[in-house]
Amino acid sequence: MNVLWVFAHPEPRSLSGALRDDGLRTLRALGHDVRESDLYAMKWNPVAGAATPARVPTRGELSPDVVAEQDKLRWADAVVVQFPLWWYGQPAILKGWFDRVFVKGFGYGVRAEDGRTLRYGEGRLAGKRAMVVLTAGAREPAMGPRGVNGSLDEVLFPLHHGTLFYAGMSVLPPVAVYGADRVPDDRFAEARESLRERLRTLETAEPIPFRTQNGGDYDDDLVLRPDRAPGAAGLGIHLTPAG
Numbered sequence: 161m162n163v164l165w166v167f168a169h170p171e172p173r174s175l176s177g178a179l180r181d182d183g184l185r186t187l188r189a190l191g192h193d194v195r196e197s198d199l200y201a202m203k204w205n206p207v208a209g210a211a212t213p214a215r216v217p218t219r220g221e222l223s224p225d226v227v228a229e230q231d232k233l234r235w236a237d238a239v240v241v242q243f244p245l246w247w248y249g250q251p252a253i254l255k256g257w258f259d260r261v262f263v264k265g266f267g268y269g270v271r272a273e274d275g276r277t278l279r280y281g282e283g284r285l286a287g288k289r290a291m292v293v294l295t296a297g298a299r300e301p302a303m304g305p306r307g308v309n310g311s312l313d314e315v316l317f318p319l320h321h322g323t324l325f326y327a328g329m330s331v332l333p334p335v336a337v338y339g340a341d342r343v344p345d346d347r348f349a350e351a352r353e354s355l356r357e358r359l360r361t362l363e364t365a366e367p368i369p370f371r372t373q374n375g376g377d378y379d380d381d382l383v384l385r386p387d388r389a390p391g392a393a394g395l396g397i398h399l400t401p402a403g
């Protein structure tokens with residue numbers, strides 16, 4: 161497979177950097193072709209311009225750094241997005257990568273011939289896989305279903321559902337290293353091994369079963385039909401029930 165690794169950490173000698181280095185080595189050893197977008201090393205400009213275009217910009221209207229990232233995404237079969245959790249979300253440089261690269265006609269605003277908007281499971285990036293790798297200061301129970309941080313699934317919903325799946329990608333369960341501010345050698349070895357294992361199954365792992373927009377679950381206002389997850393609300397209703 162062609163794998164693009166997007167890395168958003170300012171310090172290559174960090175825990176994140178060590179996991180990235182091992183992850184890239186693992187992918188190459190597995191025979192994958194790998195490219196990287198190391199956003200701090202590239203001095204990526206995360207600030208989008210003033211105007212949101214009313215129409216799809218042509219390739220010539222996009223700046224070369226954006227075109228280069230879109231070309232990497234077109235090339236990729238799978239994208240790994242790695243970052244430390246900062247204030248419940250992505251570092252600004254990574255948010256700005258999505259803001260500038262996932263422009264109209266590429267990440268959103270993609271239409272089918274019949275005029276339907278293709279999003280949430282359909283779109284330019286459909287058929288590609290995505291997997292988040294993150295480190296978080298919080299310990300695992302504090303990011304569980306009743307943890308004070310909110311559960312990891314909820315914290316990642318804007319990125320998983322609102323960005324990657326929105327643009328069409330199949331989103332794999334994330335790889336998370338909790339308690340990441342103090343990681344003794346044995347826990348580092350464990351984290352490295354679980355990342356390796358997840359990279360081995362990058363091609364085959366089951367994606368998170370988000371409901372597709374056009375699969376019949378939503379009405380014309382994009383509200384989940386009353387007979388799906390009846391009476392329930394919250395982010396979890398957008399998952400197809402297991403079994």
Ligand SMILES: Cc1cc2nc3c(=O)[nH]c(=O)nc-3n(C[C@H](O)[C@H](O)[C@H](O)COP(=O)(O)O)c2cc1C
Nearest residue numbers: 174175176244245246247248295296297298340341
């Ligand atoms: C600006 C900033 C914001 C942070 N916000 C969070 C947070 O919201 N939740 C959390 O669990 N950890 C948070 N942390 C802790 C980082 O996630 C943690 O330091 C990092 O993942 C450790 O990995 P590293 O050594 O590779 O940077 C934050 C750290 C910084 C510097």
